[in-house]
Amino acid sequence: MESPIESYLRHLHAELSEQRDGTVYTPGGAPSLANPDAFGICLATTDGQVYEVGDTRTEFTLQSLSKVFTYAVALSDLGFDAVDAKVDVEPSGDPFNEISLAAGTGRPDNAMINAGALAVTSLIKGSGGKSAIKRIVRVLSDCAGRELAVSEPVFTAERRHSDRNHALAYLLSSFDIIEDDPTTVLENYLRHCSVQVTCRDLAIMAATLANGGTNPVTDVQALDLAPVERVLSVMMTSGMYDDAGAWLTAVGMPAKSGVGGGTLAVLPGQLGVAVFSPRIDAHGNSVRGSLASQRLSQELELHFVRAARSGRSTIRSSTDITELPSGIRHPDETAATLTEHGHRARVIELSGDLMFAGTEATLREVCALGDEVELVILDLRRVDKVGAVALRMLSTLKHSLAAAGRELLLIGTEGTAAETLADLGPHVRAFGTRSAAVEYAENVLIGRYSPELRVQTPIAAADSPALSALDREDAEAVAALMEPRACDDGEIVRRVGQRFGGVFFIVSGRISTIVPGPTNERVKLTTLSAGMTFGELALGSADRQETTEKADGPVQLQVLTSEAIAQLELDDPRLAVELWKALTRDAYTRVDQYLRETAVRIRD
Numbered sequence: 001m002e003s004p005i006e007s008y009l010r011h012l013h014a015e016l017s018e019q020r021d022g023t024v025y026t027p028g029g030a031p032s033l034a035n036p037d038a039f040g041i042c043l044a045t046t047d048g049q050v051y052e053v054g055d056t057r058t059e060f061t062l063q064s065l066s067k068v069f070t071y072a073v074a075l076s077d078l079g080f081d082a083v084d085a086k087v088d089v090e091p092s093g094d095p096f097n098e099i100s101l102a103a104g105t106g107r108p109d110n111a112m113i114n115a116g117a118l119a120v121t122s123l124i125k126g127s128g129g130k131s132a133i134k135r136i137v138r139v140l141s142d143c144a145g146r147e148l149a150v151s152e153p154v155f156t157a158e159r160r161h162s163d164r165n166h167a168l169a170y171l172l173s174s175f176d177i178i179e180d181d182p183t184t185v186l187e188n189y190l191r192h193c194s195v196q197v198t199c200r201d202l203a204i205m206a207a208t209l210a211n212g213g214t215n216p217v218t219d220v221q222a223l224d225l226a227p228v229e230r231v232l233s234v235m236m237t238s239g240m241y242d243d244a245g246a247w248l249t250a251v252g253m254p255a256k257s258g259v260g261g262g263t264l265a266v267l268p269g270q271l272g273v274a275v276f277s278p279r280i281d282a283h284g285n286s287v288r289g290s291l292a293s294q295r296l297s298q299e300l301e302l303h304f305v306r307a308a309r310s311g312r313s314t315i316r317s318s319t320d321i322t323e324l325p326s327g328i329r330h331p332d333e334t335a336a337t338l339t340e341h342g343h344r345a346r347v348i349e350l351s352g353d354l355m356f357a358g359t360e361a362t363l364r365e366v367c368a369l370g371d372e373v374e375l376v377i378l379d380l381r382r383v384d385k386v387g388a389v390a391l392r393m394l395s396t397l398k399h400s401l402a403a404a405g406r407e408l409l410l411i412g413t414e415g416t417a418a419e420t421l422a423d424l425g426p427h428v429r430a431f432g433t434r435s436a437a438v439e440y441a442e443n444v445l446i447g448r449y450s451p452e453l454r455v456q457t458p459i460a461a462a463d464s465p466a467l468s469a470l471d472r473e474d475a476e477a478v479a480a481l482m483e484p485r486a487c488d489d490g491e492i493v494r495r496v497g498q499r500f501g502g503v504f505f506i507v508s509g510r511i512s513t514i515v516p517g518p519t520n521e522r523v524k525l526t527t528l529s530a531g532m533t534f535g536e537l538a539l540g541s542a543d544r545q546e547t548t549e550k551a552d553g554p555v556q557l558q559v560l561t562s563e564a565i566a567q568l569e570l571d572d573p574r575l576a577v578e579l580w581k582a583l584t585r586d587a588y589t590r591v592d593q594y595l596r597e598t599a600v601r602i603r604d
Contacts, residue, residue: 001404003367004396005360009041009053012295017054022279022287025259027061027157027194034060034261034278041292042203042274045357048216049364056199060276061154063258064112064284065202066140066192067120068209068231068239071111073139074123075227083123086177087116089230091237091244106175110238112256115168121192122178122185136192142222143208144201145215155194162186197262199276206264206272209254232266243283251293252303263289267302270357300356301389314358315365316349316382320373326439328510328527332465337450338442345375345441347411347434351382354390358383363393374448375441376401379434380412398428407444411437435524459531461505461558466533469582474575481568482558487551494535494549501545502561503583504535509555514548527552536583 017039024036040056074083085107092109101108101115108116124132133150141148169182169189178185197205208215209232213223235254240247247255253273255265261278263286273296277288297303322342330338348365352358366376398408410430431437461467462479470478482505487493493511494501504511511528525547528534534549569576 001367001371001400003051003363004393004400005043005051005363006053007396007400008299008393009043009051012292012299013039013041013053016288016291016295019288019291020279022281024278025063025261025280025284027154036278038261038276038278039288040199040274040276041296042199043271043296044200044203044207044216044274045271045360046207046211046216046269048207049360050200050203050217052200052203054199055276056203058276059196059198060262060278061151061193061258061260062140062195062197062262063193063260064114064117065197065256065258065260065262065264066136066195067112067117068235068256068264069140069143069205069223070117070124070136070192071120071234072213072223072227072231073136074111074120075230076224077125078123080226080230083111083120086119086123087111089234092241101171101175101177106172106177108172108177110234112234112238113241114165115172118165118169118185118189119172119177121189122172122180124188133188133191136188137195139222140192140195140197140205142218142220143205143215144197145204145218145220146201148195148197148201150191151194151196154196155191158190158194159187162190165189193258199262199274202262202264202274202276203272206266206274208272209266210268210270210272232268235266240285241283243285247290247293251297252305253293253297255293257283257285257289259284261286261289263293265293265297265302267304267356271302271360273302299389299392301387302356306355306387314350314352314354314361316351318346318348318365321345321347321438321441324434324438326435326442326527328439328442328529330442330529331459331531334446334450337446341445341449342442344372344445345377345438346373347377347379347438349379349382351384353385353387354383355385355387356389359387359390359393363397366397371404374406375409375444376406377409377411377434377437377441379437380410383412409437409440439527457530458508458556460507461560464505464531464533466503466505466586467579467582469585470578474578477572477575478560478568478579479558481564482560483564485557485559487555487557489551489553491551491555492548493551493555493557494545494547496545496548498545500535500539500543500562502535502559502563502565503533504549505558505560506530506532506534507556507558510552511555512550512552514550515546522548533583533586536587 024034038055038058040054042052042056044050088107088109090109092113108119110116111120124136126132127135137148166186169178169186172178173182204217208222209228212225213228214221232254235256238244239254239256253265253267257263259280261276263275265273275286275289275292277286279287281287320343322339324347346369350362401408408428410428411434461482462475467475467478506528508530511534513525514522515525
């Protein structure tokens with residue numbers, strides 16, 4: 001099933017494809033080989049999930065995007081103080097190629113403008129038998145998760161038309177900001193700007209920054225954490241040059257652009273965003289890249305003020321209902337149906353916030369479920385906050401599931417996230433407890449896969465599972481000793497503390513078994529249906545009833561009273577022994593199931 005995030009990206013891509021403003025950058029004045037209408041959008045999460053649409057595998061050059069990563073390399077090599085002595089961390093408010101250096105010192109304002117990037121490049125030296133440029137390309141490759149290379153034709157074209165940057169390099173040299181040969185520094189700078197990437201590469205590089213320097217796809221530690229923190233801080237204030245303020249308010253993520261058409265943005269701890277579209281505006285930013293980033297930030301709630309913690313802790317558990325039974329004790333045939341088909345209903349327990357990261361993790365979990373899962377139950381009782389992105393994406397998920405003949409269910413009490421998500425529409429069922437939601441799912445599966453068992457027919461006492469170990473004649477003899485009894489809805493049949501009063505066989509209807517909770521509240525433990533028995537477990541509890549049995553609707557019973565049992569022991573000791581053996585066997589099965597269900601109630 002397509003993720004609602006993928007569906008959203010497709011619609012956004014189609015809508016913004018109509019935008020054709022801007023001009024295509026021509027490297028060094030040479031004719032551009034880029035397709036002006038190329039357009040790709042890619043998101044990569046910090047645990048390696050990648051969503052992409054459009055031209056995400058088309059190569060283009062990094063250009064100024066490389067400045068982000070060379071700055072991190074220099075900081076790792078020399079430390080903050082040494083780099084700060086050469087390059088400041090203040091926003092310049094100037095275009096990327098402005099010749100603006102601090103009066104007296106010649107320090108560039110930051111590492112994102114060309115002057116600062118040239119200074120940073122001069123600080124990176126060869127090491128371990130590798131030249132400075134090979135070291136830079138190695139880091140870029142580690143961040144992208146594949147081997148990258150310099151486009152020699154682009155480098156050659158840029159070098160032929162680099163007078164302004166050459167002038168900057170010599171000006172920086174005059175202030176001793178650049179201490180090496182300015183021409184060599186310029187060539188290294190132009191080479192790392194000419195490294196080719198795809199939109200997918202760029203998203204993974206952004207996600208590497210979001211993940212503290214570790215590539216989330218390859219798990220390679222490409223950059224150290226402390227330099228990444230500094231780089232992201234400078235990107236936030238200076239990455240988009242003289243458009244940085246507008247970007248910060250509209251998008252709210254550290255970002256960087258390149259005149260080759262690439263744009264990357266980083267939501268720390270959550271994801272990296274990349275957009276590729278060659279048409280750029282007067283600031284040198286991709287027109288579609290800026291528009292797409294604004295839309296993504298607003299519609300997926302990615303602005304740093306709104307963004308919640310990582311979605312990794314959102315999913316507490318994902319379990320099918322064979323491991324989380326409702327508490328209804330079904331007859332053997334019905335139980336067999338649920339054992340066979342219970343995997344078709346899945347309970348996913350969530351916690352934390354459902355902003356983008358939590359919503360993405362939830363959608364990914366649901367979309368990864370096999371087609372055989374027909375009912376998806378989201379337990380929202382531990383969810384704290386629900387954003388608009390969750391409502392929008394879960395609404396899309398609901399429709400996608402419904403189109404495939406599947407159903408979305410919610411669990412949550414008043415005041416929880418389920419109440420907020422009621423806006424998903426009247427066709428989304430919400431339940432106050434997990435037991436109630438699972439009971440609904442069980443009934444759906446029984447109706448689909450054993451419809452003949454859906455309608456409960458009366459089950460005579462002689463046919464009950466408790467007496468199945470007796471031969472037919474003995475079972476009917478025991479049934480003949482029973483007394484009929486009818487109960488109204490809500491009637492208490494047995495109460496906690498009562499002495500053993502016999503064995504109760506349910507002919508039709510349902511009985512709820514209730515126990516006292518930790519603070520004396522009543523907790524529904526299980527529901528018994530036709531063919532089931534109750535009352536006999538009191539014999540194992542000092543002859544006292546440990547649960548309250550309450551009619552859930554009209555109920556017909558057959559009661560084998562304690563007096564009838566005593567008389568049977570006198571009149572037919574053999575049959576009495578066979579009866580006790582059958583009841584003991586059934587009770588053992590019941591106790592085992594009660595223990596498992598109690599464990600579920602505790603988890604609930």
